Amino acid sequence: MKRRDLLILSTALPLLAQAQVSDLSDAINKAGRQRMLSQRMAKAWFALLHKTEVRSAQDVLDKSMALFDRQLVELKAFAPSSEILKTYTGLDAAWSEYKTALVGASPSKTGAAAVLKADALVLALAHQGTLQYEAAMGRPLGKLVNIAGRQRMLSQRMAKFYYAAVLSVDASTAVAEIAKARSEFTSAMTTLRGAPEATPRIRDELNLADGQWIFFDQALDRLQSGTAAAATAKSLSDVFVTSENLLSVMDRATNLYASLKSS
Template sequence: MKRRLFIASTALVAVGARAQVADLNDAINKAGRQRMLSQRASKAYLAILQKVETRNAQQVLDKSIALFEKQLGELKAFAPSPTIRSTYDALDGAWNDFKRELTGVAASREEAAKVVKLDAAVLALANQGTTQYETASGKPVGRLVNIAGRQRMLSQRMAKFYLAGAMQIDAAGSAAEIAKSRAEFLAALEVLRSAPEATTQIRQELVLADAQWMFFNRGLQRLEGAGASPALMSDVFVTSENLLGIMDRVTGLYSDLKT
């Protein structure tokens, strides 16, 4: 499965082009991207630990940390209410705990289990902030930006749990999380495709997402616990990055709609 349509470390080359939050759609986009980065950082950590796509994985980890911190500052500064600001203050604390585990301790199976646990707190608060920004928007397109943005997170979450399962970190639980995320991802694709706001360009990108999903899902289905080979794990890592790049473009296209 050599479908390296993008280089893993540059899948999000356009991310961060806007120095500050432009409007509420952009806030929802960036807030939702924080969810993804929590899962992407864990995925990269697990890949490095298992010597999977080591060079790319290190670049992904470093860039994910840097982008999370950049956007965290922007979202806190843009917060239109004390409630939203409070969420991002809490996220700041959870992120610092998570980052400390990602960067401050020698990687091991025991530390990997802690990383997977800590990313859950970051994800929950990032999702809370995204929902609050969507509510502040009050527009149908805000919901679509949120849904499209969540697809990025799900792509990384499935790959993370694949790599966790390969290490036998709660293998049964990891498989259940992959199944849950798969069902949500496929249902959301239909929502995005059928939305009245979907432009021709958005639908074209979703066709690409369907094709990349086929390769990614095939890799996910080949997990056999500790028997997962480095080649299979590499395929899942790379295709998750490819799918992420496509869904990030879709999110941006929805974010740019002024309806």
Template sequence: MKRRTYLTALGAAPWALWLGTSAHTQVLDLPDAINKAGRQRMLSQRMAKAWLALVQGIEPPNAQRVLDKSMALFDRQLIELKAFAPSPEIKLTYSKLELEWSDYKTALIGAQPDKSAAAHLLMQDSQVLALANQGTGQYEATLGKPVGKLVNLAGRQRMLSQRMAKFYLAARLDVGAASSIAEIMKARSEFVGANAVLYDSPLATTRIRQELQQAQGQWVFFDNALQKLKPGSGTDRSMTEVFQASENLLTTMDSVTALYSAIKV
């Protein structure tokens, strides 16, 4: 991807880039901040997933779109979250995240995606993820209400959907295959456990439970695709299935997160 392509995407695309729904142009309140901060975690993994798909020629037009829109949304939300920061500690976290994001963004768009750069890119996305997660936790602590924990947890499910797909594509590329498989297994366990917590919560509405039931159906398909993993080999079809299934699961979990963030208690 050329740098010009990304800059064009930033200038031409509306800020309502999030999976067809409208994104706020500013943080509305603390639950919204937790939602957006958590979404930054997810975007760190989604961008790496799209980049790895481009390396392997999987869904090139779609993967490029995912990468472009994810980068633009990350940029926008980073500005919003830093401006909204209610304490010096949170503002400092987002200042640090700005620096890590600058390096990660350069790796994503500075050269054509290539296997030789994959290990370095995965190291950078983990650093961005760590700081994004720190910011989410700080916003949750500032809210100090049970609903904040649920927004954080639901938002983390979005990240896990992308993290599993990312490591699947990394293993297919035979980049850190053993550690990638271990990370997938860890994320699978965490995802299943968290969905149960979200479903059983006293704050879960009928709509939330309906969305989680839909997510369960998507999870079965996604999990079946993940279990076909054979490091260093595989068909384009199986990688396409994982890519698309992770996008579908992400859409549903984003809806769940938004529904929890809208609860006022």
């Protein structure tokens, strides 16, 4: 695939969300999307620090922050129990700290540790909320929506840690996290493909995801020593673009799972 085609795919990412949470399946989807956004914002922040795909990275950061804000309000309003509401109240506070880390100053290496710490807390709470909504649904379909949605997060998490490793910000941890996420991603794809609920349309999207994964995985493979010398401008750009393309496909697949009738 030519680089121009990759860029076209990345700019086509809709990540559209309904104005309100319609049901528990939609809640799991949006709650899972919050996990992804926590990592996507960090990825975009690091891309800006590396001066990689600057216009796209700024657009991704701005739109992701706006979407996170909107979905957080929706998920809090929909909360069917005090426990879930408590999680999202905590997430609201953590998100406030994260926003400060993201936009309180221009991206710099000195601010990288604060961004990683803040995004980790937001991710943990967003994941907790997703699991709580899955439990509230209590159906096998809820777990599939969760698994498919988590693939979106993993795509962004790997890209984020790639940029952190290249910047030599806790590079050994970053490389280990990439390896862990790679294994989790491929295992989950096997689960999703084998699910009896997977319709032909869902399988088509998963096949497209397999193709995008090849490009993304190749981009990740260029990380060698975990230092700035190990990456070129092209490899930094490729990681951004291919992670966006993989995200786009997995978001569509997750939306398809979420739109199925619960069984």
